[in-house]
Structure formats: C-alpha cells, structure tokens
Amino acid sequence: MNIKIENLTKKYGVQKAVDDISFEVKTGEILGFLGPNGAGKSTTMKMITHYLNIDEGDVIIDGQSIKVNEMKKHIGYLPEHNPLYEEMPVMDYLKFAAELQGVDKSKVDDRIKEMIVMCGLDVEKHKKISELSKGYRQRVGLAQAMIHDPDILILDEPTTGLDPNQIVEIRELIKTLGSSKTVILSTHILPEVEATCDRIMIINKGKIVADGTAETLRKTAQGSQVLKVKILGPDNDAVLEALNNLSSVQNAEFINTEEGRFEIQSQIDMQSNEDIFRLCAKNNWVLTEMIPFETKLEDIFRNLTVN
Amino acid sequence: MNPTWIIAKRELASFFNSLVAYILLIAFLGFTGFFTWLSGNGDVFFRKQADLKVFFSIANLTLFFFIPAITMRLLAEEKKSGTMELLLTKDVSNRQMVLGKFLSAFLMVAIALLFTIPYYITVSTLGNFDHGATISGYLGLLLLSAAYIGVGLFASSITNNQIVAFLLALLLGVMFQFLFGIIASSSSGWVAELFNTLSLNNHFDSISRGVIDSKDIIYFLSVAFLGIFLSEYVIGKRK
Incomplete structure (x- = not known):
C-alpha cells in the first residue's frame, strides 16, 4: 500500500515543528528518516499515525485520508521510547493488542505465536513486561506493531537499546518485511540507514533537505x-x-x-x-x-x- | 469486539492485578460494614429499624473518597507512560477510549456494591423491610458513582500526575457534595434555587429515601456525561 504525505505542517505557536513536508513511499520500499534531535522526525511520524492532529496537509493511504479512523488499521506503529503496559505479561499484552487491532478471534492465538517466533520472544513470553530487559521490551514493541500484519510499518527508532547481535537480527527482520510492506523508520544511526533502507530522507528544522538513495546523495x-x-x-x-x-x-x-x-x-x-x-x-x-x-x-x- | 469493552476489560484486570482493587474493596466494606452494624450509635440495632439508611449515607461518603482513587490513574497514567499513543494510533477513537475507562471504573464500583448484597439479605430478614426503597437506594448509589466517575475522569484527563488528578477530583467532589448545598442554604431567590439543583446531596437524599424522580436521574447522568464529554474534548486537543 502506498502512503502519500501531502504538505504536512505542524505548528507550536509561531514555531513550525514540521514545515510543509511532502513525499510518497511505495510498497516494498524502506524509507530511512534521518535528522538531528528536534528536527521533526517524531512529530511527522505522530502525524502520519494520526496521534497528533494534523494542522495543515494530509496523509493519504490508498486514496483515503488517515483522518478516517478505520485507516489506522493499515498502520503498525512503534512509538519513540516504546511505551508498554508494564504490569501485563507479554502474552496478555499481545492478545490485547491483537483484539484492539481487530484481528479475527480464531486467528489471534496463531498470530501471537507467529509474532513470538518472529521476534524471538519465546523464552520471555510468560514474564511481565516490567521484568524484561530493554532489548526484549523493544521486541515486544515490534511484535505489537506487526500483530495485525499491517501494510504500512512506522517505526520510530526501532533499534535503540539493542545489542549488536539484536540490531543485526532486527535489521534483517525489517528488510524481510520491507519487501512486501511499506516501511518508514527513523534513526540517528547512520550506518543503519545504509544497511537497511532503500531510500534516505534527511530532515532539518521541519524541512526535507535531502531525499534519495545513499548513492544519489553521495553523488550530489x-x-x-x-x-x-x-x-x-x-x-x-x-x-x-x-x-x-x-x-x-x-x-x-x-x-x-x-x-x-x-x-x-x-x-x-x-x-x-x-x-x-x-x-x-x-x-x-x-x-x-x-x-x-x-x-x-x-x-x-x-x-x-x-x- | 468493541474497543470500548476491550479497554474496559484490560483496565479492570489491572485493578485486580495491582493491590488497588483489594484495598478499596476491603476499605469500602470495612467502613460501610462498621457503620451499618457495629458503630453503636446509629447502627441498625440501635435504630431498631430494618432498613439500609445508614449504609446508604455512609456509602455515599465513602465513594466520595474512593472514586477519585480509582479514577486518578485512568487517563493520567496513560498520558505519562505514553501508552495512550499506542491506544489512539490503533482503530480506537477518543470517545471509545474514554468510555472504556469510564466503564472500567463503573464496573469496579458495581463489584464493590455487589459485595454489600449480604447486608441487604440479612437486614431484610430482621423486620418489616421496604424492598422498593432499598432497590432505589442502590440505584441512587450507582447513579451517584457514575457522576463521581465522570468528575474523576475529567480530572484525570487534564493532567499526567495522578496526585493532582486525585486532589482535583476530590475538590470538585467537595463542591458537589457540600459546597453547593451550603451556598444554597445561605442564599435566597434564584441563586438558592440554582445551587439547590446543583447540589448532589439533595438529589441523592430523595432517591435513597425511595423516591425515584426523573429529575434526579437526569441530574446524575448529566454530570456523568459532562465528565465524559469534557475528557474526550481534552484528549482530542492533544498537541
């Protein structure tokens, strides 16, 4: 599913956190969102997922605006800092997420099993989330984002807190998923973008300052x-x-x-x-x-x- | 399944997974039980009347304290931990989330009231018992709780600090419970009339005596819905 961002703008007072951003991401494309802290990466992602109200512009998925509530179903979202219900066991939490995303009742258990295998959560699946290490929490965050097999994945800094082995695993996972889905991920880690993304977009002060593959960016x-x-x-x-x-x-x-x-x-x-x-x-x-x-x-x- | 119900279910489970539910149940049953049966001055045996009047007035005051303790975390914690972002980026509208939270608190209070059914059964065997008035009293408690939960939910929606939410809910509760009544009795004319209408105690008194008036029901439901509506509005305004 293609996702089209049109003239997205977010103002805080007079300051523009996101200033007239437009781009399109196609199915099978992994877009790396780069930018210094406070450039507007997370704000943009929060608007794409329609957590934040959109001041101006629109996000179009498959011809429909994200402002229509049902369109949120097509998006799997891992927010920055990966918030989770600490007191819940991993399995219960994934079930909760699956039910909220409207996964068919008969398929809920299968999807949870699939996610646990895919994200390597098997050893920790009966623990409470508060007892997990940061890496495993991140995996739970990814699992809940993908539980309903969405067409679009929005991942805000998916590899923070992971050790080098886990980073490689998660990158591989994202790459595999990226072949059939539309992925937008943000990060500070530059080698990561080169390793996982087909396309790089650099934003600064709310504006897009570069957009292209690593090679074209180099050339220009x-x-x-x-x-x-x-x-x-x-x-x-x-x-x-x-x-x-x-x-x-x-x-x-x-x-x-x-x-x-x-x-x-x-x-x-x-x-x-x-x-x-x-x-x-x-x-x-x-x-x-x-x-x-x-x-x-x-x-x-x-x-x-x-x- | 409806998102409202899924959220309410999770919230209710988390009351029982933490100590919150048990502490509140024990304290609620302890207080109301003590004053209904044992306090000496004013309990069922002292008054020599088989009714639950004492229970209803004590339950009113106890809920006035306890409901803010239940509602304080509902939205404030979601905001603080960021989990609200997870809920609202799924196919869940602001209203469904707020209603789910409301429902969870309401069910929690209903469970507490369910545990007082033995009072009803035992007292009813003691003498000439007015079943109608008692059922009306229970209805009054449920309506009153809905109103308090509405107020508490709103308090929880405007802050991400649970203590602030608790104190604010208590403060607003004091107004409905005492302040409006005091203003009404110390003024006259339309001011007195207005504050009489706003005072929660007046409405609860008549319904707990067994008089079910549509005015009272409308009053409680409007406070509850106003709370829900304002919470939804505040959540919708997020930056």
Whole structure:
C-alpha cells in the first residue's frame, strides 16, 4: 500500500515543528528518516499515525485520508521510547493488542505465536513486561506493531537499546518485511540507514533537505568522481602534468610529492579510471593504487544539518 | 469486539492485578460494614429499624473518597507512560477510549456494591423491610458513582500526575457534595434555587429515601456525561 504525505505542517505557536513536508513511499520500499534531535522526525511520524492532529496537509493511504479512523488499521506503529503496559505479561499484552487491532478471534492465538517466533520472544513470553530487559521490551514493541500484519510499518527508532547481535537480527527482520510492506523508520544511526533502507530522507528544522538513495546523495554532495592514485614513475612532476592533460580529468594534484600520490578529480559526469590506466600502461609507469574516494554519509548529514 | 469493552476489560484486570482493587474493596466494606452494624450509635440495632439508611449515607461518603482513587490513574497514567499513543494510533477513537475507562471504573464500583448484597439479605430478614426503597437506594448509589466517575475522569484527563488528578477530583467532589448545598442554604431567590439543583446531596437524599424522580436521574447522568464529554474534548486537543 502506498502512503502519500501531502504538505504536512505542524505548528507550536509561531514555531513550525514540521514545515510543509511532502513525499510518497511505495510498497516494498524502506524509507530511512534521518535528522538531528528536534528536527521533526517524531512529530511527522505522530502525524502520519494520526496521534497528533494534523494542522495543515494530509496523509493519504490508498486514496483515503488517515483522518478516517478505520485507516489506522493499515498502520503498525512503534512509538519513540516504546511505551508498554508494564504490569501485563507479554502474552496478555499481545492478545490485547491483537483484539484492539481487530484481528479475527480464531486467528489471534496463531498470530501471537507467529509474532513470538518472529521476534524471538519465546523464552520471555510468560514474564511481565516490567521484568524484561530493554532489548526484549523493544521486541515486544515490534511484535505489537506487526500483530495485525499491517501494510504500512512506522517505526520510530526501532533499534535503540539493542545489542549488536539484536540490531543485526532486527535489521534483517525489517528488510524481510520491507519487501512486501511499506516501511518508514527513523534513526540517528547512520550506518543503519545504509544497511537497511532503500531510500534516505534527511530532515532539518521541519524541512526535507535531502531525499534519495545513499548513492544519489553521495553523488550530489560530491559533484564529480574523486580518485586517489599512486603511480611509480621516473619523474613525479611529469606524471602530474600528463594526468592534468587527460581529457576526462578536471584537476589533478599531489597528495604526497615524494611517494607519487595524487588526488584526481574527474570532469563532471565522466569516469577517469580507464584513461589513467592507459596513460600508465603507455608510459610504462606502475599504477600501484587506485582508490575511489567516497563522501561519508556522516559528512553529508553534517553538511546538510549544521548551519 | 468493541474497543470500548476491550479497554474496559484490560483496565479492570489491572485493578485486580495491582493491590488497588483489594484495598478499596476491603476499605469500602470495612467502613460501610462498621457503620451499618457495629458503630453503636446509629447502627441498625440501635435504630431498631430494618432498613439500609445508614449504609446508604455512609456509602455515599465513602465513594466520595474512593472514586477519585480509582479514577486518578485512568487517563493520567496513560498520558505519562505514553501508552495512550499506542491506544489512539490503533482503530480506537477518543470517545471509545474514554468510555472504556469510564466503564472500567463503573464496573469496579458495581463489584464493590455487589459485595454489600449480604447486608441487604440479612437486614431484610430482621423486620418489616421496604424492598422498593432499598432497590432505589442502590440505584441512587450507582447513579451517584457514575457522576463521581465522570468528575474523576475529567480530572484525570487534564493532567499526567495522578496526585493532582486525585486532589482535583476530590475538590470538585467537595463542591458537589457540600459546597453547593451550603451556598444554597445561605442564599435566597434564584441563586438558592440554582445551587439547590446543583447540589448532589439533595438529589441523592430523595432517591435513597425511595423516591425515584426523573429529575434526579437526569441530574446524575448529566454530570456523568459532562465528565465524559469534557475528557474526550481534552484528549482530542492533544498537541
């Protein structure tokens, strides 16, 4: 099920927490929602799930507005901080969630069993939620979000408090689910977005500042291809000059004069790898290193959100 | 299943899973039992009349204290722990949630009253017993509870601190229970009339004597519904 966010706005007094955000997420897509603290990630998610009233704009699921109460059934939601009824045993709580979500009576028990296996809760299923560790609480939160097999999953920081093994498991789980569902997840952890999401959206001060795959974000942030090469030739200055004369190279300069290391920036929309190799082969120089330089997601994030 | 009922069921179970339900039941039955049977001055044996008049007036006061203790957590805790977000992002409307909470508290009080049925049975065997008046008295207690729960629910909806909710419910209760009556008796004309109508005790007195008047029933139900309506409004205004 596709979900379409149209001109979503939330005001607190004069301050706009979310400012005219529009985007669309399609079935089978996992969207990573990135942004510094207070950027409006959670507020946006709370509006998508219609916990917070929508000041302006709308959220459309399958042609219907989320303001129609029944549409909430299509969404599975894991809120920030994962609130749970502490005094309830895990099984009772999942049953409560299933009943509230309108899961068919005959299927409730099967769904609970499925969720317990899927989220690895088998050992802890008879404990009270207050007795669980943070990782298991998070799993209970995920289980209740998915209990009615929703088409859309909204997960607000799903991996906080998990240990590295659990993080990998939950990521795998989200990826598997993502193939057939629409997933929007928020996080601070940048490698997580790269590992799980098909598409990244960075928001800052309530506005979308970047939207695309990790690769396209890199490309736009970086402009053109940058290579780091090491060439063993008789005369480093001559090598530099030859490199600068290549048609696909915009600019080449020394990183280290003695060792013959160069940084080469290609012309926009051109790759210079091949030309460099042929140049070396022609002159009988030894090309010992060629490393494509990638802008880190962290740098992109910092550039876009620190002003 | 209706979300209202699912929520009420969970809430009632959580009363009994914590000590709240047991403490309240024991205290309620202890108080009312003591004053009905044992207090000496004014109990059934002292008055030598087979009726539950003492029970009804004591139950009125006891519920006035106990209902805020039941209602204080209903919405305040949901807000504080964030679980309200879980409820309201499911297919549950504000009204269904508020009604579910109301229903759970009402059932809790009804259970407490159910445990006083033995009083009814024993006293009725002691002498010439007016069944009609007693049934009307029980109806009065249920209506009165509904009104108090409405007030308590509203108090719980505007804060996320249970103590504040408790004290506010008590304060509003004092107005309905005592203050309006006092103002009515110390003033005259339409002011007296107005506060007489608002005073909860006047309405309860007549119904506990066995006079079922539609005015009284409408009064209790309006207070209850006003409480529910205002709670729903406050919850709907969330930022």
